């Protein structure tokens with residue numbers, strides 16, 4: 001089974017991204033052939049600073065490798081290293097109804113925000129469909145927000161197969177419903193657009209300050225807190241501390257006698273330790289960029305071997321060549 005997913009290099013990764021996307025992707029490596037790429041072409045629809053794109057792309061590569069993406073087991077590459085994907089996007093784009101693209105939530109959300117639409121924004125799902133179809137992908141793990149893009153991909157593949165004969169594998173989405181939505185520092189969903197994130201690999205001082213700055217209520221430490229289970233620091237602690245430790249803190253908070261300052265201090269320590277191994281690996285990788293570039297080059301070579309076959313199949317089917 002071929003499992004494929006793309007990660008946009010649109011910013012610094014936070015612990016919501018870790019528990020919602022990176023960890024599940026790393027675990028999925030056990031279930032099939034993982035094809036993971038950094039979607040730098042897609043990032044062009046929201047980011048127009050070349051230096052930032054370069055920095056984020058390298059950052060995503062370091063983050064994923066540090067968090068357990070295994071280049072022996074999986075194929076990991078930069079989307080733009082396989083420009084065939086743009087050609088395939090054209091082939092399938094000519095069969096994609098405008099209505100399908102105009103109804104895409106992500107597109108409508110951008111319009112609603114007042115962003116002036118351009119071709120790239122409308123065509124975003126077509127390029128994503130090309131990403132998926134170019135590698136004969138069977139399973140595509142994504143967050144809920146990408147579900148409709150998968151439906152569009154399946155529609156396009158079926159249309160192409162009907163028009164030109166069996167060409168593409170019809171992919172199945174795997175929506176990560178069970179991955180917890182990690183709350184941010186203000187209790188809303190953690191998201192870079194809300195400025196409420198804790199970075200996976202942030203600076204120690206800054207992270208400590210952010211966590212110690214979480215706003216709690218004004219009850220005294222002694223007061224019992226029957227709502228301890230909903231406490232933001234407890235929710236985050238459950239992710240980064242052993243289960244019995246998190247339970248113990250929750251009980252102490254419920255019973256009264258545990259101050260919020262001590263709770264936040266414990267949260268910071270557990271968060272910092274949780275990522276200690278990955279942080280050390282990331283520092284090693286950052287000091288050895290030749291290795292990282294080698295991994296991406298090797299991934300591109302292996303991905304391209306598949307892409308070339310599928311593109312030839314698609315070109316032949318539609319009478320180009």
Ligand code: ADP
Nearest residue numbers: 016017020021143180181182189190191192193
């Ligand atoms: P952001 O909301 O910070 O812009 P993205 O939309 O780039 O994050 O998300 C990248 C991936 O991380 C997606 O697969 C998404 O489902 C996952 N993700 C983002 N935020 C969270 C969160 N707070 N909890 C769980 N998963 C998340």
Ligand code: TRP
Nearest residue numbers: 004005006007008039042128131
């Ligand atoms: N659009 C996806 C996101 O923002 C990233 C992506 C690009 C992707 N191409 C893909 C995901 C192909 C899965 C398959 O998260």
